[in-house]
Amino acid sequence: MSTATVNSDATQIQGGTGEVMIEVEAMDKYFGDFHALKSIDMKVGKQEVVVVIGPSGSGKSTLIRCINRLERHDRGRIIVDGIELSDDVRNIQEIRRETGMVFQSFNLFPHLTVLENITLAPRNVRKVPKAEAEAHAMELLERVKIPQQANKYPGQMSGGQQQRVAIARTLAMRPKVVLFDEPTSALDPEMVKEVLDTMQDLANDGMTMICVTHEMGFAREVADRVVFMADGAIVEVGSPEHFFTNPQEDRTKLFLSQIL
């Protein structure tokens, strides 16, 4: 069975409910003449956690940034929860509402308090009443374990706390998918764990997640599937234990030998 082996087919869903949440079909992306993503085929299932790894410049971030249209793909199809991503602004907005994203550099809004950061989008986009939005925000802050920071500004907090607020801000929109773009790469080592713990809790709660990360421990423990990318293409895909113990491709072996 394919679930036990390592191959290059990223359209085989593992874990989760088995239904398709995200579908990427023959997708190409260019930056000028540079071919950044080469005919990517990939599926992500509901409640599945997919970890994307690979050397820098391999197109991991570009891949997930195409899914919520921070980058426009040039060819192929992207379907999120049954909605195909097109150039129509409303369509893009709809997909962005359902798709949360956590950035490497947190990107909290520095002029707003933590509470305002979290309630801004629900109030403005989902038209949630203020009291309800704030109650939900406090719940989320409890969940990421920093409720006492609600009235602080992002600049008054540590990197790890900021990233946890960023996760809470994303969850406030009640997204169906969360995309993580190297969420721990900008953190001091002692703060990585608190963020990874939060992500693990989220995965345990059944959130669909795509994580671009260099944290192999996280990949091993939490991922349903690991996708290895190099030079804009998916090289190898598999469950974590097979991926880390028995990689097939030379490119993968080389990469793993360099980082493990």
Next chain:
Amino acid sequence: MAEQQINPNFLGEEPLGAPTIRPPHSKLSAGEWLKTNLFNSRLNSIITVVVGALLFWCGYLFVRWIIDIDFTIIRDTLRVFMIGSFPDDELWRLWGQAYLLVLAIGFGSGAHARRNHDQALLQGVASDEQSLWSLARRYWPIIAVLVFFASFAKTFSPMLLVITSVLLAVATRWLGWVAPAALRLRAGFIAAAAVIASMLVVAGTSKFGGVVVGLLLFAWAATELRRGDPATSRAQQAVRWLVPLAVGIVAYLVIAAIGFEGFGWKDWGGFHVSVFTAVAGIAIGLPGGVLLALGRRSDLPVVKTASVIFIEFVRGVPLISLLIFSIVFLPLFLPPAWETPTQLTLAIVVIGGFSAAYIAEIVRGGLQAVAKGQTEAAQALGLSPGAMQRLIVLPQALRAVIPAMVGQFISLFKDTSLLFAAGVLEFLGASTIANNQPQFLGKGLAPVTLLFVAIGYWAFSYTMSRESRLLERRLDTGR
């Protein structure tokens, strides 16, 4: 330890509270300071002595000149300097205007200070000191200059106006601080209403005044209805538009029907008109500049081209040529049925448009300085492009350019002196008028009047500059 702030949210996770160990404090005595800074080598000692003597000599000459000055010219023409040729029996309008403005500023700033204070308490950081002494220290240049001006008057009433205005400012600021939260929340509208009333006291009620009041009440009613929860149904949405619209129209009809006789601004002059033009210019230039800056970055070719043409044309032409062009030539191009706008109206439009072009470029710099991650985060959350600009990009961009913007406001304030060339008797022009009086003609009193005018400009410009630094510091706290 008494002055240490107790942080209610401080859970020991990070060192946000006051440090428990203070850095070693080295303070020099006056003698030591002199020795280390001014007389630390032979050469420095010589330089200190020579420069000191020069400075002393200049100061001595200046003080002697000041002492010998005969201020009769100021005493005799103070009115021209302050209010131009505003008629006597209409003076009560100016008093009313002054009090209403003071009320707006006092109440607004009191409510604003209270909000900052409450916010600081929530975050557990120190808030600005609020005492009479700190206020006096903050606004002393303006208060001192107003007292200085009033001291030249031949009657006591100008001094009475200054004293009562200062007292009213203190009282209304205190009111703004202690007012119920519901009133404080609406302080902006209350202040705006007072400002509009201050204009109507002088200008009288008219259809134009009705439009302004109508717009204000429309905005107020619309904000009230949207303050709670977002509309859930189409009917509710409609009510939220129709009720404010009705309020605005009723306000317009009432104001237009009152028929309170006004006094136009053709006879405004002096310091009064300089300050007024500057404030009106800022009120037009700031929003206009923001719109132009956004227009210049727009994806729509028409909007973009129009913004670029306006900005580059206005920035490429001297202000005085625009002023003269508009005042001398513009009426020739207007349809004959139109009433010719007064010189002051045209001047305000020109000054407002001129500063809008400069502010647009300043704001554009601020917009470019907002990190790309901010817009990406806003987009990823699903914010619409308009909401993203309004809630995320502009607040950060404007914060980043406060110093440059206030610099532009200060130069705008001083540029109002060009209005004289366009036929408006403003503050600097008043000195020319004063020197041309038969009894002072050819007596070489220009330096005296110019010194007097310079002090007035300086007090207001310096206060603006200090306020901008204060604002920067406050906005900078922990962000």
